[in-house]
Amino acid sequence: xxxxxPQYRWIIVFACAMILAIAMGAIVNGMSAFIVPMQDEYxxxxxxxAFINFSGIMGLAFGGMxxxxxxxxxxxxxxxxxxxxxxxLCYLLASLMTALWQYYLVFFIAGFFGTGAIFSPVLxxxxxWFLIGAGTAIGIATAGQALGxxxxxxxxxxxxxxxxxxxxxxxxxxxxxxTLIPLALLLxxxxxxxNTENTTADAQHSKTKSPAVIIATLCVAIILCCTCMAxxxxxxxxxxxxxxxxxVDATSVAFAMLVVAIFGRxxxxxxxxxxxxxxxxxxxxxxxxxxxxxxxxxxxxxTFYFYAxxxxxxxxxxxxxxxxxxxxxxxxxxxxxxxxxxxxxxWFGHAIGGYIGGASYDITGNYTAxxxxxxxxxxxxxxxxxxxxxxxxxxxxAAVTT
Numbered sequence: 456x457x458x459x460x461p462q463y464r465w466i467i468v469f470a471c472a473m474i475l476a477i478a479m480g481a482i483v484n485g486m487s488a489f490i491v492p493m494q495d496e497y498x499x500x501x502x503x504x505a506f507i508n509f510s511g512i513m514g515l516a517f518g519g520m521x522x523x524x525x526x527x528x529x530x531x532x533x534x535x536x537x538x539x540x541x542x543x544l545c546y547l548l549a550s551l552m553t554a555l556w557q558y559y560l561v562f563f564i565a566g567f568f569g570t571g572a573i574f575s576p577v578l579x580x581x582x583x584w585f586l587i588g589a590g591t592a593i594g595i596a597t598a599g600q601a602l603g604x605x606x607x608x609x610x611x612x613x614x615x616x617x618x619x620x621x622x623x624x625x626x627x628x629x630x631x632x633x634t635l636i637p638l639a640l641l642l643x644x645x646x647x648x649x650n651t652e653n654t655t656a657d658a659q660h661s662k663t664k665s666p667a668v669i670i671a672t673l674c675v676a677i678i679l680c681c682t683c684m685a686x687x688x689x690x691x692x693x694x695x696x697x698x699x700x701x702x703v704d705a706t707s708v709a710f711a712m713l714v715v716a717i718f719g720r721x722x723x724x725x726x727x728x729x730x731x732x733x734x735x736x737x738x739x740x741x742x743x744x745x746x747x748x749x750x751x752x753x754x755x756x757x758t759f760y761f762y763a764x765x766x767x768x769x770x771x772x773x774x775x776x777x778x779x780x781x782x783x784x785x786x787x788x789x790x791x792x793x794x795x796x797x798x799x800x801x802w803f804g805h806a807i808g809g810y811i812g813g814a815s816y817d818i819t820g821n822y823t824a825x826x827x828x829x830x831x832x833x834x835x836x837x838x839x840x841x842x843x844x845x846x847x848x849x850x851x852x853a854a855v856t857t
Contacts, residue, residue: 472599480603518571523795594724605713736776
């Protein structure tokens with residue numbers, strides 16, 4: 456394969472990584488820093504506050520399916536630009552809210568029209584700019600999301616401490632508008648590469664599976680893996696706080712975990728280019744599943760730090776693996792749509808896992824049941840995704856179909 460890849464593809468990777476960091480960090484688990492403060496300020500139960508996150512992610516789920524198709528038709532830049540403006544405005548609007556139903560509505564809009572117009576188009580844009588090495592590129596872009604999922608809650612905690620809940624929402628909204636709009640303007644359409652043969656290990660699986668079967672299987676798998684990972688993403692901070700550890704220290708554990716996840720996403724992206732995305736995905740899922748319940752057995756801050764670092768590196772590869780699997784197995788003509796459809800089920804899983812954590816705590820008074828359910832979902836995910844395997848992995852050059 457001799458076709459030259461333009462250097463601008465790395466600008467695309469950087470812009471998309473930063474967009475994912477800020478936007479997805481806010482919607483996926485940015486509310487984790489608000490759970491205890493809103494419980495204290497308004498007297499709402501944790502399940503009720505967690506349902507704000509549920510509303511945002513459900514909006515993201517349905518919006519991603521719509522805007523993924525629009526991105527296939529019109530390109531990523533206009534769609535993403537629309538999404539980042541809506542997201543920033545919704546956070547500003549949230550600073551004025553005082554009732555639960557208002558938060559539910561605003562965050563659903565932020566998810567549907569905001570991050571719904573960001574996630575799938577951004578990931579499709581990264582993959583489409585790379586003729587080879589798409590796994591590494593997607594790994595870097597999703598590492599940005601990992602940074603945001605740690606950084607946004609940490610920043611939110613600092614803002615809440617200084618300015619209160621409403622002030623924190625306003626500050627984040629202003630920050631979004633000032634940073635995300637310029638980043639979205641950097642996006643461009645990829646060059647028209649000539650079609651090349653897919654020689655990755657994953658291509659051998661796709662030869663016996665139609666795109667419809669692959670998409671359907673990944674929809675089932677991703678809802679399970681995201682249910683699993685969402686429990687600590689939303690409820691690790693309050694779990695740590697329940698041991699009498701201050702909020703800033705608790706959010707710093709989650710931040711450290713997700714900083715390590717930056718390296719994990721990059722590492723699993725490189726690994727996917729070498730052994731195949733399906734195998735990288737299954738390895739990361741097994742890592743996450745084996746470790747997740749251990750969080751409930753920890754009591755001191757130093758142990759939380761150590762355990763979160765080890766867990767974070769492996770957990771990080773789960774979404775990287777599934778996203779690269781979509782990239783290498785789904786034709787370019789429907790790729791953004793596939794990202795939107797499959798991601799929709801992933802966000803269902805995130806919403807379910809986040810809500811289960813809060814609801815089970817309200818029922819039992821602790822997080823044991825929530826983390827046990829998460830581990831069970833991880834096991835089921837491994838069983839489902841294994842049905843896509845047709846032969847042992849082969850180490851090959853990661854030239855992918857475009």
